[in-house]
């Protein structure tokens with residue numbers, strides 16, 4: 410790679426300028442962005458499954474309408490992100506094939522089952538809460554199309570987080586059974602939510618370069634700490650207990666100390682061994698195959714219109 414071009418690129422990144430699709434960029438920058446954005450897109454789409462599982466069983470019409478809108482928002486996020494990734498030169502079809510063949514990753518969090526209605530509250534509160542913590546700084550990521558996609562995504566995620574917390578608030582203030590259900594959901598989703606931020610900085614192969622190129626604006630551990638600091642008081646406010654005996658406020662650092670995340674579990678889930686990983690991938694592959702007719706019809710329609718325009 411041309412050292413002068415590389416130096417000019419790095420100077421632009423250092424000056425917080427956005428890099429745009431037709432600008433020169435190092436191949437490794439293109440590669441890591443394609444990896445991160447496509448993984449992010451896959452997470453949005455696979456992330457529709459655990460909640461989609463409850464649309465038909467939501468406890469009221471109002472809850473059903475809200476959940477339906479939220480799950481549709483996630484599809485929209487996936488589409489903006491696939492579009493942003495396509496500007497780097499990989500087609501959507503290639504990205505989807507990489508997901509279906511197991512080559513591309515998606516967030517570990519979506520490999521856990523949604524057992525009760527409280528899980529829908531916990532996902533909005535904790536999973537969307539963690540997603541916002543990670544995505545607000547990505548509005549200033551160095552790649553223009555990714556940064557701009559994040560603006561709208563963050564606005565929607567913020568609504569998702571509040572609707573989840575509101576479900577938890579109602580359950581926690583309800584009957585003993587409802588409160589137990591809310592606490593059980595928090596117990597099961599807490600640790601997997603902390604894993605969403607990725608491995609500890611010391612074991613994160615991509616962080617150092619991604620921070621230099623301003624693809625990432627904060628490290629995995631910094632975002633995890635911020636998430637704990639914001640979320641623990643939210644649990645306390647509704648009378649729920651975070652399932653961590655080592656959790657303690659640390660005055661000196663102005664944040665909570667918290668227990669060790671089970672990284673063995675994280676790596677097992679990354680390897681595809683999560684509790685419902687097989688079901689998730691089967692649902693994605695089935696949807697792709699069963700809806701092939703929609704893609705074919707859209708392509709035939711586009712071709713017909715193009716022919717008409719020519720004539």
Ligand code: FAQ
Pocket residue numbers: 444445448449450452453456457483514515516517518532536537540543604605606607608612613614615616619625629679
């Ligand atoms: N799951 O070197 P690092 C949502 C992989 S939010 C699976 O630290 P990096 C909204 C990582 O890819 C969820 N794999 O990597 C929603 C790498 O492997 P590779 C999605 C993980 O990229 C809510 C290896 O481990 N959000 O969907 C995970 O610098 C509710 C080493 O890790 C995003 O994707 C994990 N948790 O940092 C939807 C945000 N963590 O690729 C529906 C954008 C790490 O080298 C319902 N992404 N790995 O083979 C990011 O900010 C970063 O990519 C990180 C990972 C922070 C996730």
